[in-house]
Amino acid sequence: MSIPDVHRPLYHAFLDQACISRGFDTWLARLPEQLARGLDPKRYGDLKAWEKAVAKLPPLPEARRVQLDADSVTVECGLDDARRRQCENLLRALAPWRKGPYRLSGVTIDTEWRSDWKWQRVAPHLAPLHGRRVLDVGGGNGYHAWRMSGAGAAFTLVIDPSPRFFWQFQAVRHFVGDADSGRTHFLPVGIEDVPDELAAFDTVFSMGVLYHRPSPLEHLLQLKAALRPGGELVLETLVVRGDDTTVLLPGERYAAMPNVYFLPSSAALVGWLERCGFENARVVDEADTSLDEQRATDWMTFQSLADFLDPEDATRTREGYPAPRRAVVIANRPA
Numbered sequence: 001m002s003i004p005d006v007h008r009p010l011y012h013a014f015l016d017q018a019c020i021s022r023g024f025d026t027w028l029a030r031l032p033e034q035l036a037r038g039l040d041p042k043r044y045g046d047l048k049a050w051e052k053a054v055a056k057l058p059p060l061p062e063a064r065r066v067q068l069d070a071d072s073v074t075v076e077c078g079l080d081d082a083r084r085r086q087c088e089n090l091l092r093a094l095a096p097w098r099k100g101p102y103r104l105s106g107v108t109i110d111t112e113w114r115s116d117w118k119w120q121r122v123a124p125h126l127a128p129l130h131g132r133r134v135l136d137v138g139g140g141n142g143y144h145a146w147r148m149s150g151a152g153a154a155f156t157l158v159i160d161p162s163p164r165f166f167w168q169f170q171a172v173r174h175f176v177g178d179a180d181s182g183r184t185h186f187l188p189v190g191i192e193d194v195p196d197e198l199a200a201f202d203t204v205f206s207m208g209v210l211y212h213r214p215s216p217l218e219h220l221l222q223l224k225a226a227l228r229p230g231g232e233l234v235l236e237t238l239v240v241r242g243d244d245t246t247v248l249l250p251g252e253r254y255a256a257m258p259n260v261y262f263l264p265s266s267a268a269l270v271g272w273l274e275r276c277g278f279e280n281a282r283v284v285d286e287a288d289t290s291l292d293e294q295r296a297t298d299w300m301t302f303q304s305l306a307d308f309l310d311p312e313d314a315t316r317t318r319e320g321y322p323a324p325r326r327a328v329v330i331a332n333r334p335a
């Protein structure tokens with residue numbers, strides 16, 4: 001089987017994991033089909049253009065400074081102005097950029113989300129990531145994954161079915177180069193494509209995904225099955241204020257989003273986790289989403305949070321629901 005260059009690091013990482021964990025054998029065997037489906041040009045019209053943009057990024061000097069533990073994922077390698085402009089144009093061809101920020105060889109990508117703020121809310125509460133195997137479910141373009149590797153994770157895998165985010169990730173990887181020693185990877189699939197009862201990851205993140213799932217308890221069980229016994233789940237999702245019996249199921253749209261299902265209170269969410277067999281479930285953060293955290297920028301020019309709220313009352317969405325509020329809950333798969 002001939003493996004395109006872009007997929008080689010992923011195959012190598014999966015081979016390494018397969019030596020340690022039997023579940024990865026099964027997954028490795030499914031990689032060719034999963035990659036072909038996730039990056040099928042017949043399903044995604046713009047895919048070839050994104051691939052070309054990444055392929056055209058110029059070779060970079062070996063000497064570069066890579067910072068994965070800063071608020072902006074940063075790579076500095078002293079490009080001249082012409083090459084910097086070339087990089088900027090190619091990176092713009094992958095827009096909209098939603099998750100970041102990044103600073104790549106003098107190009108500042110001011111993304112829709114200040115994803116670093118979410119990381120600041122989550123990071124202090126994590127079991128130290130150093131040396132751990134980490135899965136980021138619905139990890140967007142991989143911004144948080146780079147931060148996980150920056151915190152010392154030994155193997156970080158993003159799964160996200162968006163092929164645009166796959167190519168944004170590959171663009172960032174072009175800049176990061178070997179500086180992360182091949183620890184950070186992206187597979188363009190959804191949680192439903194993770195083999196059953198993998199029981200392999202030390203930490204599993206699901207941030208900004210649960211409310212998109214029509215069956216949230218099934219999602220929690222899938223996350224649990226991916227964790228090794230004793231492993232840690234980090235769950236971040238939209239919540240509403242209320243007690244352990246409060247859950248909102250909005251109508252067709254919530255804050256203009258069509259695919260939003262269950263928004264529990266954080267207390268109800270802890271109950272769901274316990275019902276799914278997690279232990280030690282605890283809310284470590286809960287806060288309203290500010291208009292400064294999610295906003296339109298030069299790199300994401302469509303509407304953003306401010307347009308999705310009631311113009312007269314920012315505590316309500318334009319459909320009349322409570323405005324976005326997010327909680328971070330941590331729990332463990334029993335050892």
Ligand SMILES: Nc1ncnc2c1ncn2[C@@H]1O[C@H](C[S@+](CC[C@H]([NH3+])C(=O)[O-])CC(=O)[O-])[C@@H](O)[C@H]1O
Pocket residue numbers: 099113115118137138139140141159160161162165189190191192206207208209212
């Ligand atoms: N079946 C699925 N399986 C996995 N991922 C999926 C699936 N369906 C959609 N997604 C992906 O889930 C992500 C949800 S965004 C969170 C990003 C990041 N985690 C963040 O916390 O900023 C939502 C937000 O902006 O809050 C998107 O990238 C989808 O492609």
